[in-house]
Amino acid sequence: MFSLNFDISEFLTQYWQKKPILIKNAFPNFEDLISADELAGLACEESVASRVVVTKPNDWQIIEGPFKDYEQFGDENWQLLVQALNHWHPDSSEFINAFRFIPDWRFDDLMVSFATPGGGVGAHIDNYDVFIIQGEGERHWTVGDKGQYAPKNNDPTTPLIESFEPIIDVVLEKGDMLYIPPGFPHQGQTLTLAMSYSIGFRAPSQQELFSEMADALIDANSGLKRFTSSYEPKLASQISSSQQKDMMALITELAANPNCYQAMLGKMLSQNRFELDICEPEEAYTSDDISDYIEQGALLYRIGGLKLLKLEDDSESRIFVNGEAFGYSDAIDADVQQLCEHFSFDNEQAAHLIQTTATQSLLLELLNRGYFYFGE
Known part of the structure; x- marks a missing residue:
């Protein structure tokens, strides 16, 4: 300790x-x-x-x-x-x-x-x-x-x-x-x-945030609103100050909308710079397998370096794991918080987690992705 x-x-x-x-x-x-x-x-x-x-x-x-x-x-x-x-x-x-x-x-x-x-x-x-x-x-x-x-x-x-x-x-x-x-x-x-x-x-730079936001908008085919103006400058070669500001306001509008940035931030900040030691099973686990392992006294571990993140005031019930979003029902929020807060679970704690079908289903997906594993 x-x-x-x-x-x-x-x-x-x-x-x-x-x-x-x-x-x-x-x-x-x-x-x-x-x-x-x-x-x-x-x-x-x-x-x-x-x-x-x-x-x-x-x-x-x-x-x-x-x-x-x-x-x-x-x-x-x-x-x-x-x-x-x-x-x-x-x-x-x-x-x-x-x-x-x-x-x-x-x-x-x-x-x-x-x-x-x-x-x-x-x-x-x-x-x-x-x-x-x-x-x-x-x-x-x-x-x-x-x-x-x-x-x-x-x-x-x-x-x-x-x-x-x-x-x-x-x-x-x-x-x-x-x-x-x-x-x-x-x-x-x-x-x-x-x-x-x-x-x-580490914390993200402006450059990294802009890059991630652009990639997210492209992937979602969103952010398509175009600039419009109520007047044009008298000189054909001029870009007026007000038009410059209004164009940049389109970016500000996106940055102020949680629906545009929350998923991007969750995916970005849950990723690692270094390779993870993924423990993907040779054969996919089933619900019965999980119950059997825990009945035999197994402990549950999160792989080293893996981040499970939640966004405060998120528009959806989800966690972000290694650059992916995993949705869940509000009823198991307390269980999900436990998964996020702890690196390992003793046998009694693991047994408690699988008592709820929805938690067991989420845990099953994380196990089959190789993000969690059973051990002694």
Whole structure:
């Protein structure tokens, strides 16, 4: 069981998306979620997103996985990064649960790093919120204030920057945690063999929202209303200011209509950037199969990384799962809320869920999609 050793309410009020903070001993008696050897083995898998970052004089080399071995990298100046550990390592779900004071739709992934002395990625700025938790070993972190920073080697496409003045300068030890909001430069350098865990939270950009809205309108063959005007400018070559504003008002009209944006947001925000470990059964489950499994004492699990989201004040009764909408009757809303809130269900809880035919039907569909599975 993982529990954070700080005042969450104070954090959300004073720090969340505002400024970085160091929290010493955030996880008392913290133990690593995975061993370095297990992490190295995961990075050998084709379906797991991984990379090695090699530190070079004033530069870094990125090598994408999967990897067959690591002998080529030597004993120092490199680190292995594995994305979305929570998709492939079920034991990490309790760790993720400790951060669910931030809504699920923001959650991106749990990234894990094994680093040798001297390993790091250089000074950089991220466009997402991140919590960095130290496991075994020590890493030296510096965090700077928001500002204008020159990109590394004058490359405008890189998140790396030349340098910054630190406002936080600390050596993280086991159980310590840094929170860094978007836009704050930071850099970590490994002092001893070390394991680190990064919990990332993302939010959509204007560009992403516009793109998703356009795709949704095209798919639904909607948004076909055309611009009309009551007058035309005297100059044939002119687009008047009022016409410009009225054209853009067509977009505002769509953005203000829940029927136009709710399904788009639900589908968009329930998707993952990284591959899920879908557990689709070889043969489709039936209602009798579900009853049999639960009678035999089975537990019910949600696959790692899967998001089940509901929209407040939704125009329909539905949940969004991995980019799809699943409708349900209002009578089982409490059951659906339980499915959304929990990663696993003991045998008694699972038995309660299937007592209602409509809940059992929804659960059957989620099981056959490979989004839930039975286990011991």
